Amino acid sequence: MEKENKMGVMPINRLLINMSVPMMISMLVQSLYNIVDSIFVARISEEALTSVSLAFPIQNLMIALSVGVGVGVNALVSRRIGQKRYDDANLTAENGVFLNILHSFFFVIIGAFLVPLFFSSQTSNADIIYHGTNYLRIITFFSLGSFLQITFERLLQSTGLTFYAMISQVVGAVTNIILDPIFIFGWFGLPAMGTMGAAWATVTGQVLAASLGIYFNFRHNKELTLSVRAFRPKLNIIKEIYAIGLPSIIMMAIGSVLNLAMNNILIAFSTTATAVYGVYFRLQGFVFMPVFGMNNGLIPIIGYNYGARYPDRIRETIKLSVRYATVIMTVGLIGFQIFPSFLLSLFNPSPEMYKIGITALRILSLHFVPAGASIVLSSVFQAFGLGKYSLAISMIRQVVLLLPIAYLMSLTGNINNIWWAFLISETVSLLLCLYFMKIINKNHIVPLYKLAI
Template sequence: MSKSIISIKQFFSLFRLAISGRAQDFTTGSIRKAVFLLSVPMILEMLMESVFAVVDIFFVSKVSVNAVATIGLTESVVTLIYAIAIGLSMAATAIVARRIGEKDVSGASQAAVQVIFLGVAVAVIISIIGIMFPKEILQLMGGAPDLIEEGYGYTQILLGGNVTIMLLFLINAIFRGAGDASIAMWTLILSNGLNIILDPILIFGFGPIPELGVKGAAIATTIGRGAAVIFQLFILCYGWSKIKIQLKDIVLRIGVMLNLIKVSLGGIGQFLIGTSSWVFLMRIMSEFGSEVLAGYTIAIRVMMFTLMPAWGMSNAAATLVGQNLGANQPERAERSVWKTGKYCAYFMGIVSIGYLVFATEIISWFSLEPNVIKNGSLCLRIMAAGYVFYAYGMVVINSFNGSGDTLTPTIINFICFWLFQLPFAYIMALTFDFGPTGVFLAIVIAEILISVIAIIWFKKGRWKLIKV
């Protein structure tokens, strides 16, 4: 009894330490403690990121089926922005973590500035396209004319303000690489709080504020993310994290920039492969009508809510790999990955049981349309069957990225997504008339395949020799 009380006290003590943001050295001491201290704020951060999606769907589902489908089509395009942001953030985490492991804080700060420069440059280009061609983008994705007219404002605002998405990802990646995961967590809490308050006000109207419908969700999300970015920049400039950007750092450094681009190209390619395949899957789903598309969109948003904690744990593994390789401790880096993968598998296994049992009830929280519930719950159950595999796959893939080896996951994604998933989904859904079920099966089998190949490749150990 006394031992259990002590362990509970220790748990809450470590939990408070994890969210406090107090500086830690993750290259020495207990690996289990290091995984916990990094994972807790990263899990909470990723949960906050997925709350954006769930909150928007919850409120927008009260507007119309077309409004929900609009979010699904737009988000499938926004995933291309995520691909670039996540690819750059991989490089940011890997390089910053390596410099922190080497005790080179100045080098980490210089890398952070170049990351921000790159993010802003890319975001400006995407903003111009999003503002000028929102209707064409939705039409390209297979949206019906009435859906386009109702929802193009959402697409225009979300893509036009994508700099908030880009910088939120990149600056949080800088904090994670430095081991300051709690700061990344608090920025997401701020942005989500604003989004939750503003969503119903802007979507349904309040007092002098007119009812904006689905467009209001985009405005609320952009304001929430924008406020978080301002908070992040304030922290970087005033040195509340391990990294402090000074005036002398705000210059273009070609050497640092080229190193960053070299590492990020693999990450960007990796996620462009994954997310472009997601766009094509959404295009296949649009063949079955707005109700099926809405059910699929709701199920994916719900899944993201539980995939994000697993992603948080995988980010913890990436930071531990980067910092321990920087400290010339490759064996400690490897042990960190297997421990994190085990904890992630426990979590995902529990979640999968919940989805298998309560899928219909969960989808019905977001829609009362029978066909939406039917397809959404079917998607959720099929996806949940592979959750334990996802756990190890996400941790191992992100560990490659944390080492700076972004090429290996790119090759794995190409094989599993483009050479397997897309042809399999098309043939099963449209040629053999499995319909949406064919798409769902293609997704889960491809993810299992990724996990198996990644683990085999990881055990070869070549990632330990990567220099960044």
């Protein structure tokens, strides 16, 4: 008898921990890299820190495309393995790799022709444009490492091999952290490269992580057999990947537009306000990343058990995930409320940054708890192949609520009022998530009990 994958037999609490903890650790290390990277860049100048903050929307768009394809591949591969359709799982994985290679070439074009225009459209500060252009051109020219890293990590996750995915991501992030000060400040006889050094450290870590991900898949992933020579693009599979992953792409792309718009709202107050927002995003990643790591574990669990028709395991996975996310976010909220001054002190802050940042961190962190539940439920929607619900939530939260409210609050002339837009939009989003979850339970989970009889 064929041995069933652990996602169909291991107790759910143990399985969720087994699948999620490695990814949570790797996400924490990745978030730590983002913080350390900004700490070193802040030592160059506040303009350098602001330039990296302004570059984030383009980097986020890169992540959006790679993760979106990864979400589609993850959900489809795990579901097809649950259905014992191994050939289809292989074809899906191969087409996912193909798509993210194409995406990397798209960003090479952006890096070659649009980066200076991107920065000059946001600021006339020559130092910010100089630092930002040097940084972002390297990131985009060598984006293939980032795209392949995420692709092959998601393939490992889709078959339950999250430990190997953790290893590749941790090694890449640690390499990045080690190389940051060496390249930025010119240690060990190397030239001091400033923000260019931060970019070179980033792409070097990504290439190393991608190389490990490729090795682990071909060496240890026994449920997938990838073939480079026999590969041919399959339009129907590409459509399926995008059908599930496109909502994630759009959601994160909307996030890029939101960050770009928020930067423009805040820079009207001062460049320091924009730097504070960039610092917040790196700090909040240390709270949010463990939840995203857990989501990387729960998507294949739900996908597999949906394909295998195990509704009780699906329900238990969802309940435990929401519970764990709430605990993580509550801890983050407490930390931001008690230690905002310490958190800001990591980034060589000016008195003005302290003045704006302490209040900002305390207000912004109030939305952590509802955001945790919303993030988990949005991933549940994607695991069922219903990314349209996740997309609707993201559109309403960011386009309909967050950005207009932030703009209206900015008209009061008090920058502190802008931060309340996050709590308002996240609370409404959670209510919508609960409504959509009720629909999924009725139409997709409950019918599985009848099919299982």
